[in-house]
Amino acid sequence: MTITPDQLIQFSPLHRLQWEEAQQKYVILYPEGMVELNQSSAEILKLCDGSRMLAQIVAELEEKFATSGLTNDITNFLNVALQNGWIKQA
Amino acid sequence: MAGSNKLNITPPRWLLAELSYKCPLQCPYCSNPLDYAKYPNELSTEDWKRVLSQARKMGAVQLGFSGGEPLTRQDLTELVGYARELGYYSNLITSGYGLSEEKIVELKQAGLDHIQISIQASTQELNDHIAGTATYQHKQDVAKLIKKHGYPMVLCVVIHRENIHQMPQILEMAENLGADYLELANTQYYGWAHLNRDALLPTREQFEEAEKIAQAYKEKVAGKMKIYYVVPDYYEDRPKACMNGWGTTFLTIAPDGTALPCHSARELPGLDCPNVKDFSIAEIWNESKTFNFFRGTGWMQEPCRSCDEKLKDFGGCRCQAFLFNGDMYSTDPVCSKSPERHRIDTAINSARELALSDREKPLVFRNSKNSKQF
Ligand code: SF4
Ligand code: SF4
Numbered sequence: 001m002t003i004t005p006d007q008l009i010q011f012s013p014l015h016r017l018q019w020e021e022a023q024q025k026y027v028i029l030y031p032e033g034m035v036e037l038n039q040s041s042a043e044i045l046k047l048c049d050g051s052r053m054l055a056q057i058v059a060e061l062e063e064k065f066a067t068s069g070l071t072n073d074i075t076n077f078l079n080v081a082l083q084n085g086w087i088k089q090a
Numbered sequence: 091m092a093g094s095n096k097l098n099i100t101p102p103r104w105l106l107a108e109l110s111y112k113c114p115l116q117c118p119y120c121s122n123p124l125d126y127a128k129y130p131n132e133l134s135t136e137d138w139k140r141v142l143s144q145a146r147k148m149g150a151v152q153l154g155f156s157g158g159e160p161l162t163r164q165d166l167t168e169l170v171g172y173a174r175e176l177g178y179y180s181n182l183i184t185s186g187y188g189l190s191e192e193k194i195v196e197l198k199q200a201g202l203d204h205i206q207i208s209i210q211a212s213t214q215e216l217n218d219h220i221a222g223t224a225t226y227q228h229k230q231d232v233a234k235l236i237k238k239h240g241y242p243m244v245l246c247v248v249i250h251r252e253n254i255h256q257m258p259q260i261l262e263m264a265e266n267l268g269a270d271y272l273e274l275a276n277t278q279y280y281g282w283a284h285l286n287r288d289a290l291l292p293t294r295e296q297f298e299e300a301e302k303i304a305q306a307y308k309e310k311v312a313g314k315m316k317i318y319y320v321v322p323d324y325y326e327d328r329p330k331a332c333m334n335g336w337g338t339t340f341l342t343i344a345p346d347g348t349a350l351p352c353h354s355a356r357e358l359p360g361l362d363c364p365n366v367k368d369f370s371i372a373e374i375w376n377e378s379k380t381f382n383f384f385r386g387t388g389w390m391q392e393p394c395r396s397c398d399e400k401l402k403d404f405g406g407c408r409c410q411a412f413l414f415n416g417d418m419y420s421t422d423p424v425c426s427k428s429p430e431r432h433r434i435d436t437a438i439n440s441a442r443e444l445a446l447s448d449r450e451k452p453l454v455f456r457n458s459k460n461s462k463q464f
Contacts, residue, residue, distance in 0.1 A: 018179075029152070029203070031203075031204045031242050031244045034179075083313075085313075
């Protein structure tokens with residue numbers, strides 16, 4: 001299972017992405033479990049709202065952090081996210 | 091107190107709210123205390139709200155509404171709504187009894203995140219026998235409704251000698267019902283399960299066979315249905331890291347408001363478990379004698395004290411040490427380094443003898459009539 005570039009990416013309706021004040025970090029919540037996210041993973045997942053495709057997510061983040069060359073890192077992370085069921089396509 | 095180690099107190103992450111000991115089912119492996127009938131009092135809605143907000147403030151985020159049967163509480167929807175406002179990820183742990191489509195929708199609107207429904211077996215006859223109530227058909231219907239209304243569905247099947255031979259059918263049933271998660275929970279022998287152990291504990295051969303089938307199925311349904319397999323620790327040579335360490339992660343509140351580091355802790359002597367009516371959650375978690383009792387490693391005896399695995403399993407389960415050895419400070423007898431390991435082997439053999447004989451030992455069902463005898 002890998003990301004299809006020309007399809008929208010949405011966060012899984014069976015998971016919840018949430019800021020945790022006590023932990024000062026974003027977490028993913030799902031039945032019987034919780035994953036703590038580092039800042040860059042959280043920034044990527046926040047853009048997975050069903051309105052963007054891979055290239056748009058990359059472009060937005062590169063602009064936000066005034067950098068370039070993020071395509072590989074973001075694609076790798078999204079592939080992991082897809083395999084874990086955190087995001088889905090179509 | 092035994093092991094006060096206040097330097098290193100992590101906040102609770104999981105809160106188990108046992109709303110009521112009332113339950114229309116009578117599972118003979120129920121983990122509620124044998125003498126639950128002694129505690130008929132239940133916290134008020136206001137008490138529960140206070141508990142939820144205090145624990146949330148400390149950092150608790152995973153919330154289980156359980157029991158007994160949590161649906162027996164009339165204020166369940168209100169509590170679910172309140173928990174959602176606070177930002178909990180909440181789970182209803184139910185037998186499905188009394189769960190109508192209307193209620194499923196109502197709870198969803200209130201903000202419930204997922205539902206864990208238990209099914210006792212893959213056939214009506216066995217399910218209804220073990221549950222002590224005719225519930226099989228209703229449970230199947232409820233499972234479908236849970237999916238229909240967009241919840242992640244966790245199907246929980248407790249495994250023991252009466253249903254372990256159904257492993258292939260249980261796996262198929264879960265897949266057909268569209269479960270997102272299947273929890274195959276080998277019985278943990280506390281409470282009623284401990285009482286019924288001779289009749290419930292599978293033989294090693296049965297266990298190994300069932301585990302092989304479950305593991306193979308795991309691969310078959312990868313990406314579709316997640317299987318959580320809870321091992322029966324009697325057949326292991328290291329104990330489980332019980333509750334991820336005492337007072338580190340889990341907080342259970344019993345129906346009457348007693349705060350427990352694990353749901354069997356009430357059976358340990360001299361713990362004086364505090365009640366949420368008398369103390370705040372922060373006081374209970376940080377300062378109570380109960381929650382500090384087995385924190386850290388200072389309380390340990392040999393062989394745990396000088397063992398290089400003590401931060402891995404924390405010496406195992408205190409309740410199991412007490413149940414077998416009569417000494418809650420001792421090494422969990424499951425551990426092959428424990429001088430008491432033979433007690434586990436004796437229990438295994440005793441159940442095995444019964445399994446291989448044609449004798450029958452009737453199950454003691456979990457109901458208030460039986461509970462009043464303890
Ligand atoms: S294990 Fe069975 S009897 Fe015990 S609370 Fe759950 S459904 Fe009720
Ligand atoms: S001796 Fe104690 S700490 Fe060491 S493995 Fe056994 S239970 Fe764990």
